Amino acid sequence: MVDSGRRAALAALVAGVAGLLPGPVAEAAPRRAVRPSAPAPVSGRPAGPVPPASLMGSEIRRLPTSRKVMALTFNAAWDESGIDTVLGELRRRKLPATFFPTGQFAAAHPAAVRAMAATHGLGNHSYSHPYFDDLSTQQRRDEVMRADAAIRKASGAEPLPFFRFPYSSTSDDSVADVNALGFAAIEFTADTNGYLGPAGGMTVERAVERALDALVPGAVLQMHVGSNGDGVVLDAEALPLIVDAARAEGYEVVDLREFLVPGPA
DSSP states (O other), X not given: OOOHHHHHHHHHHHHHHHTTSOSOOBOOOOOOOOOOOSOOOOOOOXXXXXXXXXXXXXXXXXXXXXXXXXXXXXXXXXXXXXXXXXXXXXXHHTOOOEEEEOHHHHXXXXXXXXXXXXXXXXXXXXXXXXXXXXXXXXXXXXXXXXXXXXXXXXXXXXXXXEEOOGGGOOOHHHHHHHHHTTOEEBOOSEEOXXXXXXXXXXXXXXXXXXXHHTOOTTEEEEEEEOOSSSOOBHHHHHHHHHHHHHHHTTOEEEOGGGGSSOOOO
């Protein structure tokens, strides 16, 4: 847990940064998406980067390394709130991140997806954000590949062979289905829970604490962009504080793409 000294430091950081970020900026609460109907047969992932064997066969919640590194990831399933703030902060600090948009988001917000892809890697967060436990193998394939096509069309770029399950709801069967399509199942070490927003009892300080509590070598941090309608994206506000605090503990931010090619870690 975060000790009293760290809590005091975080409180000071939050107070100091509050006036530097534009407008209230926040996260969206997860929504249970409608189950897709009558999916057409689909083939596997087009030719492209192949995940190393070390990332296949199970869900990945930490990078395969003993180094003091962490990866920043952002899910995108709602609107564009907070995206400019997050991209601007990453650009200012020259930091990599990986974005996991849904196919529906990519179709509705192609300019935002292109902005993400200009510098950062794009993963796949399904097409309509359903619970994969509720789907057949064919429906899972349809969700993954429809999203892949939508992300390719919106971004004009080659997405990463990384899939993140909606609600992080995984099973051996669903991971096997995703792997069979050429995707590694990339989950996370911790979620800041910033998407809950103030209405869900979250604050910037709590989001930062959750991130720091999860710091281990190879940590994968999940955050979100988009708003549930209140215009608040807590993770956009928390991002600079998380990075500063992690660096103070000796951690470096790395790109998930470093782990596409097998090698020493």
